Amino acid sequence: MHHRLSYDDVKRAADRVSGHVRPVTVTRDDSGVWLALEHMQHTGSFKARGAHNFLAAHREAGTLPEAGVTIASGGNAGLACAWAARRQGVRATVFLPENAPHVKVAKLRGYGADVRLVGTEYAAALAACRDFERTTGALASHAYDHPLIAAGAGTLLDEIRRQIPGLDTVVVAVGGGGLFAGVATAARHHGVRTVAVEPENCRALHAALEAGRVVDVAVDSVAADALGARRVSRTALAVAREADVRSVLVPDSAIVRARQGLWDERRLAVEHAAAAALAAVEASGPYVPSEGETVAVVVCGANTDPSDLVQR
Known part of the structure; x- marks a missing residue:
């Protein structure tokens, strides 16, 4: 895009x-x-800024779906997405590989995210995230390219x-x-x-x-x-x-x-x-x-x- x-x-x-x-x-x-x-x-x-802007703009436009937001990231983008979703009162479903560091999983759950552990590589978590997006209508959040x-x-x-x-x-x-x-x-x-x-x-x-x-x-x-x-x-x-x-x-x-x-x-x-x-x-x-x-x-x-x- x-x-x-x-x-x-x-x-x-x-x-x-x-x-x-x-x-x-x-x-x-x-x-x-x-x-x-x-x-x-x-x-x-800094990613909290973009995540908040992304969700707030969708809320303004009336395009924030019932299923909430989803992302595949155990890094700063995933944390920011989960934080911003909680601020907007919507669900964040975050996909990570099963071997993701426990501290990251715990932090994401601390922000109220639904964390799904899939596969051992990021690609598997990303595929599961895309699948979730298609089947539930959840909004896909991006790490940076948006x-x-x-x-x-x-x-x-x-x-x-x-x-x-x-x-x-x-x-x-x-x-x-x-x-x-x-x-x-x-x-x-x-x-x-x-x-x-x-x-x-x-x-x-x-x-x-x-x-x-x-x-x-x-x-x-x-x-x-x-x-x-x-x-x-x-x-x-x-x-x-x-x-x-x-x-x-x-x-x-x-x-x-x-x-x-x-x-x-x-x-x-x-x-x-x-x-x-x-x-x-x-x-x-x-x-x-x-x-x-x-x-x-x-x-x-x-x-x-x-x-x-x-x-x-």
Whole structure:
């Protein structure tokens, strides 16, 4: 589904999520770069914004079915979907492989989701989810490739700009491209540059820009649990071509270092995806801000096992 995302989409999303999501907190790092602490969002990631916007828009349109919403995801998208469904008073049916981490299953059930464990691979859970959608009429929610989801994520940019006057550049990690597409669309409207950051071995957007079309990539990174999309959305590629975007790659070693640094210096426990964006602007990173450039890095998620941070 390809939809030309506009700033109007983001503005409408902002009206819908206002009062339902936590406004992002920003803080200045020692290096002078600003950090947008979106990992403190409901459900532990930015995805709460898109999920709420998606369901609220369907409720407005009268297209929220009796059977509720369904998704196949044990990750941040599944959590956000379950949370938003509970907020809207509708059922969320979430499909996962049987070997999904217990902590994720417990968290989903904590949000009131009906969790169905199917097969041992994501593909089986996805097939069961599609089947459920067909037989019950439940609304299929998307992890990232949907204009309402991307527009919801884009609401972050105006919140950041309100707190950081003179913002020049926003730095975001890219997985499937929902956060990137929304944020870059809003950024372009304001003349703000977007730096799109991917792990060296999870480069769906970078590869698509090089090839001039969406292509499949191999996925192998410490951040793959959140950034491991095999292909970027067509919407994200379109936005990357027309906005002021720099696409950069960071090695896993830099991601691990940035994540550890956030813990050691600030006691922030974040997922590798969130640290990837910061790794791009740290010493010897691929994006070097120019003199006087005002840069904000989106720290996008906290759904991580923090045990590896504290084994010192």
